């Protein structure tokens with residue numbers, strides 16, 4: 001962990017406040033989903049592969065819902081991450097906001113939306129975004145030359161998947177000159193949230 005810096009930033013109002021820290025974390029995720037210039041517009045999503053090993057990749061954060069503790073990203077039906085999620089829907093998500101010096105580590109369970117259920121979300125996907133799903137060959141398939149990976153053969157909707165993650169824990173880390181702050185929040189299936197401070 002970096003040493004606390006000498007130039008001290010003002011103490012934020014949520015510094016020693018568990019509820020306030022959680023609200024700040026969700027606020028960053030909501031802004032990350034809405035604003036492509038936010039450092040939290042992309043997050044790292046980890047799954048478990050067939051051998052039980054970690055598998056991690058960057059995705060665009062498409063939605064964050066603090067009321068439901070739910071986030072969403074989009075992907076291709078043929079992707080390896082979906083194979084992994086079909087086998088085991090457990091995910092870990094990492095988000096770091098360098099200017100805010102806040103790291104969030106989420107865990108949760110993924111649910112894959114397809115067809116009719118995903119149709120209202122597909123309707124919001126831009127023409128540019130839809131291009132990804134029109135590619136004929138499956139993502140990750142070996143090809144003889146890069147051009148083979150650009151052949152399109154469908155409108156893409158049948159390959160589009162929205163992945164919703166029901167978040168069950170969030171670990172918060174705030175790096176500050178005045179002393180780092182670390183906390184863990186858990187949400188049970190009834191929606192009760194409990195938070196506790198941890199040694200940073």
Ligand SMILES: Cc1cc2nc3c(=O)[nH]c(=O)nc-3n(C[C@H](O)[C@H](O)[C@H](O)COP(=O)(O)O)c2cc1C
Nearest residue numbers: 042057058059060073074075076079080081082140
């Ligand atoms: C900035 C950035 C954003 C990305 N966004 C997505 C995304 O929203 N959905 C997605 O499936 N892949 C996205 N990717 C590609 C993934 O990181 C990954 O390479 C791809 O999905 C294949 O992963 P898999 O083989 O584990 O399924 C993104 C990559 C980068 C660098």
